[in-house]
Amino acid sequence: MSPDLSGNPDPSGIEAFDFDLATAVTGEGPVFGASLDGRWNALFGTNGGFLLALATQAISKVMPFPDPIVVSGFFLRPGSAGPVAISTEVIRAGKTTSFGQASVLRDGKEVLRATAAFSDLEAAAARGGPVHEAGGMPDLPPPEHCAQVPPAALGATIAERFEYRPVTLPHWAAGSSPSSNPVYELWMRFADGREPDLVSLPLFVDATAPAVMEVGVVSTTIELTVHLRAKPAPGWLACRVATRHLSSGYHEEDFDIWDSTGTLVAQSRQLALIVG
């Protein structure tokens, strides 16, 4: 059945959420179709994390295991609204881990090359084994006691798809000068009530304004790697975004996410190029 792209609840009575509609892929594979609808745009075209989540979704269709555990995407060109083709490949289907790749093409030009490993996280958790947890979850007040970022503050349509509850407002939302401290700590969730899951985490880790804006610059992602460490529980996600090293026009951004039970669910890092 084709997805209902009208934004209305589907005829089956199951509510259709924005993210599921936007990442629905068509076809039997290995080449899938999808449509970029302009509602997930960052400052320079389609948000990179959204494209990476879409590629992860497509790769999942050809993998023998249910759960992405790591995905890496290289951003080749800006994405834009319109139809895309997603060409997938099973690189290897191993006994505990399988590997796949996807190329996302817009107007025949590749905008993203993504590679992923899949496994079964519940089976892995059931096997038990040692645990080491050095912590690091941000110490956030309850979301209702945090600041509220106006969705249209930056003119990026993707900001309308989320609720952001930072401890303090970013300088660009507060109307102040850059803080020179490129760290944001905040709660996030989908604005339409969709709960987080593994395939949406590559989007979450790239769906805030870059922390480096607190140094007064903007950048574009070259590469983004996301480790998916556990299935997120329903509810708000606690997030820390931080850049430690900006030099020669490049910076990294680390984005870690804990779910509402305090479990680390995603660790990500991107390399980005300063563009203004």
Place this chain on the structure above:
Amino acid sequence: MSPDLSGNPDPSGIEAFDFDLATAVTGEGPVFGASLDGRWNALFGTNGGFLLALATQAISKVMPFPDPIVVSGFFLRPGSAGPVAISTEVIRAGKTTSFGQASVLRDGKEVLRATAAFSDLEAAAARGGPVHEAGGMPDLPPPEHCAQVPPAALGATIAERFEYRPVTLPHWAAGSSPSSNPVYELWMRFADGREPDLVSLPLFVDATAPAVMEVGVVSTTIELTVHLRAKPAPGWLACRVATRHLSSGYHEEDFDIWDSTGTLVAQSRQLALIVG
């Protein structure tokens, strides 16, 4: 000219270092040849960082820019001594960034899929721009005041290719129990006097024992991403290896490297699977 694999100085009078001999690729491309010689083995076959450096070397042959800035590798099977084929692809040659991919095949089976972005780091540095540096370089005593790891301590041949100078010996070298603190801080350099460069950094970031051994386990790499941030100056490299989160059989390992002038030259992270 075929590389001289004997380990003797080459006939041109230029000293041939182990790493250069081992990562020499033959052929005109896009498919190159190389030989794994068993001298870069970790506990379970060829070291992953070595394979990633070899793939980066091969990709560099088909890139219009000189410097790898980020490389991500997915480890599909263990590598072993013998001939390999390295199939390369130019994904995109852009104006400031180019992207390439390599598959390393041993006995016709793919052991590594690596993707990389290349640019010109000196041109980028010359453009200047803002700098933010949150520090983090380990505060190490001079190498001659550090501990010395016996090369054969773990039975991994790769350990004979490096000099390691940690602040304190890993538990397995000291004959003590695991410390439960999966963090190593150390100096490193090639044992044969070769100076570090960009293409060797993907090897350095995977060439120590995993820090997670301090929790009493060993693991195998699934994916490794390395950001190359600056060309390293000659001399010792200051390194920090740390695992913060081990759960459900997986852990990340962060490996950051500063050169002898205190400049951050590599930031890396891998996802690894506990195997014993």
